Amino acid sequence: MATDDECFDYIVTGAGSAGCAVAARLSESGRYRVLLLEAGGRDTNPWIHIPMGFYKVYADPRVNWMFESEPEARLDNRTLYQPRGKVLGGTSSINGMVYMRGNAGDYDEWRQRGCDGWDYDSVLPYFRKAEDQQRGANEFHGVGGPLRVSDQPRRDELADRLVEAAIQAGLPPNHDFNGARQEGAGYFQSTTGHSRRWSTATAYLRPARNRANLVVRPNCHATRIVIENSRATGVNYLHGGTPRTARARAEVIVSGGVYGSPQLLQLSGIGPGELLQGLGIETILDLPAVGKHLQDHFFVRLAYRCTKPITMNELANSLPRRVMAMARYVLFRSGPLAANSVIAGAFARSDPRLERPDLQFNFTPWSYATRDHTGAVPHPFPGFSLSAVHLRPDARGTVHLKSPDPLAPPAIRFNFLETPYDLQALTAGMRLARTFTRQPALAPYVAEEIVPGPDINTDAEFAASIRRTASSNLHPVGTCRMGPNGDAVVDARLRVQGIGRLRVADAAIMPTVPAGNTNAPSIMIGEKAAAMILSDARAA
Numbered sequence: 001m002a003t004d005d006e007c008f009d010y011i012v013t014g015a016g017s018a019g020c021a022v023a024a025r026l027s028e029s030g031r032y033r034v035l036l037l038e039a040g041g042r043d044t045n046p047w048i049h050i051p052m053g054f055y056k057v058y059a060d061p062r063v064n065w066m067f068e069s070e071p072e073a074r075l076d077n078r079t080l081y082q083p084r085g086k087v088l089g090g091t092s093s094i095n096g097m098v099y100m101r102g103n104a105g106d107y108d109e110w111r112q113r114g115c116d117g118w119d120y121d122s123v124l125p126y127f128r129k130a131e132d133q134q135r136g137a138n139e140f141h142g143v144g145g146p147l148r149v150s151d152q153p154r155r156d157e158l159a160d161r162l163v164e165a166a167i168q169a170g171l172p173p174n175h176d177f178n179g180a181r182q183e184g185a186g187y188f189q190s191t192t193g194h195s196r197r198w199s200t201a202t203a204y205l206r207p208a209r210n211r212a213n214l215v216v217r218p219n220c221h222a223t224r225i226v227i228e229n230s231r232a233t234g235v236n237y238l239h240g241g242t243p244r245t246a247r248a249r250a251e252v253i254v255s256g257g258v259y260g261s262p263q264l265l266q267l268s269g270i271g272p273g274e275l276l277q278g279l280g281i282e283t284i285l286d287l288p289a290v291g292k293h294l295q296d297h298f299f300v301r302l303a304y305r306c307t308k309p310i311t312m313n314e315l316a317n318s319l320p321r322r323v324m325a326m327a328r329y330v331l332f333r334s335g336p337l338a339a340n341s342v343i344a345g346a347f348a349r350s351d352p353r354l355e356r357p358d359l360q361f362n363f364t365p366w367s368y369a370t371r372d373h374t375g376a377v378p379h380p381f382p383g384f385s386l387s388a389v390h391l392r393p394d395a396r397g398t399v400h401l402k403s404p405d406p407l408a409p410p411a412i413r414f415n416f417l418e419t420p421y422d423l424q425a426l427t428a429g430m431r432l433a434r435t436f437t438r439q440p441a442l443a444p445y446v447a448e449e450i451v452p453g454p455d456i457n458t459d460a461e462f463a464a465s466i467r468r469t470a471s472s473n474l475h476p477v478g479t480c481r482m483g484p485n486g487d488a489v490v491d492a493r494l495r496v497q498g499i500g501r502l503r504v505a506d507a508a509i510m511p512t513v514p515a516g517n518t519n520a521p522s523i524m525i526g527e528k529a530a531a532m533i534l535s536d537a538r539a540a
């Protein structure tokens with residue numbers, strides 16, 4: 001175990017989607033000694049690795065931070081549950097495994113906002129480098145990378161019908177949402193391999209486990225970055241309650257995620273001066289953007305009672321079926337447990353005048369009565385869900401320390417529904433989802449709409465339903481955003497503005513949320529960060 005003032009070249013705090021990629025790539029050549037600190041434990045929980053086990057780790061405090069937002073004023077003062085992985089692999093060890101990069105135009109927009117080197121043509125090589133695509137390589141996809149990307153292991157009757165219905169409603173078929181075109185309907189690919197979850201711990205750390213120069217330390221919570229003469233020189237951390245320090249000869253890379261990264265910077269005196277002063281933390285750099293610009297997708301779920309007993313609800317509600325499913329998975333790696341839950345869907349525009357899709361539809365072959373920090377409870381009858389996700393909300397929120405205690409959760413505020421567009425777009429999404437369910441392909445499978453229900457028809461009724469049920473789609477970004485000026489935290493090389501030898505590399509640096517799921521983009525950021533760090537080291 002660590003001794004005080006151990007010395008490394010690089011220290012990475014947080015072994016999540018981005019952090020595992022950063023640490024593995026920095027240690028690859030054998031030239032640098034790298035320490036990877038992770039607050040959570042090892043990924044030994046078997047449910048992590050079973051794709052459908054997603055629901056078992058959704059609210060398990062042994063592997064999950066289980067944050068809760070502050071009450072949201074425009075959502076009837078509801079708090080929103082925020083699961084985040086607290087385990088090797090971070091949130092890639094508990095997420096829904098959908099492999100989605102977003103729209104190429106999202107990254108071009110990052111460059112237009114002053115982030116040179118982050119347009120799609122520039123980031124595509126890092127998506128490809130990370131990838132081991134089951135379908136083989138082409139101009140959009142790579143093979144031989146650490147991250148397995150697979151097709152769904154089986155076709156699903158309801159998913160087939162949903163895709164057909166979306167096409168009947170006017171969307172084009174789409175066989176590859178990460179290829180030439182995003183709009184359309186089809187099956188989603190997943191970050192699984194051999195019907196196992198392919199977290200970044202599996203992808204990046206497992207192949208590197210015999211590297212003597214990569215020290216992976218679970219159960220180690222970074223509490224402060226040591227800063228001397230405006231340069232990061234090390235990290236203070238707690239291991240089992242015991243304070244320790246590790247020194248970094250070259251750099252510290254903060255990869256604690258959208259909540260953990262701004263929290264660690266603020267604890268280290270880098271953040272909004274007034275906030276820090278109020279908490280008795282010495283301000284090293286007054287940087288108001290730390291913890292600002294929180295952005296997330298905003299979604300609402302439509303739930304349907306199904307006319308046929310072909311959904312996952314029947315499985316979830318029957319012990320003998322669950323036992324059979326587990327036996328099938330263990331023996332043959334097949335059956336319902338082998339698939340991740342969001343298996344198909346669509347991308348569309350809430351307004352035909354938009355250039356890019358601003359809506360994503362996620363289909364799951366099950367429906368639930370509740371899903372929050374107590375877990376997910378499926379309906380006691382056959383059901384399926386269709387989520388309408390608004391991909392470009394105007395709303396921006398904050399992540400701020402509530403206490404100087406490094407183990408206390410931060411205050412998370414989304415400020416959803418800040419603008420009329422956010423309400424209009426989600427209302428359009430709900431109407432479109434409902435249109436899908438009324439098409440000839442899907443209508444015979446719909447016994448009744450449970451949520452929002454047949455009484456919701458006018459704009460005012462949709463608005464009230466959204467306020468009552470809509471939530472964060474668990475893709476928060478932006479709290480250490482990248483940009484060219486003082487309202488950003490890091491520059492385009494991910495260096496913290498005003499502090500030397502310190503970078504942030506994870507979803508927190510995204511200037512705006514991409515229009516798709518955020519695991520692959522976070523891994524891309526980890527890959528690109530490592531490449532920039534190594535190239536800067538060579539140039540020094």
Ligand SMILES: Cc1cc2nc3c(=O)[nH]c(=O)nc-3n(C[C@H](O)[C@H](O)[C@H](O)COP(=O)(O)OP(=O)(O)OC[C@H]3O[C@@H](n4cnc5c(N)ncnc54)[C@H](O)[C@@H]3O)c2cc1C
Pocket residue numbers: 013014015016017018019037038039040058082083084085086087088089090091092094095096097098099100220221222223255256257258260261264474475476505506507508517518519520522
């Ligand atoms: C339930 C759920 C389902 C999702 N489904 C999908 C999906 O299907 N597809 C998709 O693309 N995206 C999905 N996402 C989102 C995606 O997984 C995340 O955006 C992505 O993993 C974020 O990566 P990251 O590196 O920024 O942070 P994380 O992966 O969260 O990594 C941060 C790591 O830092 C550690 N840490 C934090 N603070 C400290 C500290 N002080 N000291 C030491 N360690 C620390 C954390 O424990 C964690 O391991 C989902 C998210 C959730 C919550």
